[in-house]
Structures are given as C-alpha cells and as structure tokens.
Amino acid sequence: MSEKFSQPEFKKHLNKAFTAKLEDGSSCKLTLAEVTDVKETEKTRSFSLIFHGPKEKFLEQKMYKIGNSEYKEEQIFIVPVGESPNAFHYQAVFSFLKP
Secondary structure (H helix, E strand, O other), X not given: OOHHHOXXXXXXXXXXXXXXXXXXXXXXXXXXXXXXXXXXXXXXXXXXXXXXXXXXXXXXXXXXXXXXXXXXXXXXXXEEEEEEOOEEEEEEEEEEEOO
C-alpha cells in the first residue's frame, strides 16, 4: 500500500481544508471531516474518508484532483453520501490487497 494513501497519512490532515479541482477549471473547498478505522479481512485492508463541502456547489460522483498545501494533489474518487444544513458530505474509500 502506498504511504500516500494510508490511514495514518490522512489522519494528519483531519479537519484541514482541501481543494478539489473541477473540469471547468474552477475549484471547490472540502474539509476532511472523518478518517475511519482500518478494516481488515483475510485478503484486504480498507478505510474511508468523509469530506464536507459547501452547499453552493454539489460534486458528482467521480474522480477529482484533491490536495492542499501539505498534501500533493492526487486523483481521488469521491461519492456524495449525504448532506447537513450547511454542507454536502462525500466519501472516498480505499481498499488494498494484502501482500
């Protein structure tokens, strides 16, 4: 598993702002609100991230370049999973085969 896509690496960025780049050249600010515990099976390890984004801009389910000043932009697949009065909520799931 890449250290770049590890639960401990993302936990360092909990509650920090990220920027998602959109196809039209604009961007959307997201806050990393949650990093789940690692779940393991006999063959896999997985964890997920929950981002909160503004109500003014809804992001469709797809790949986005996401990063911040401390985390180099990477392509991450996000899925809308809910909303609250002030934010849309998005999830990214990472699963890796165990060596």
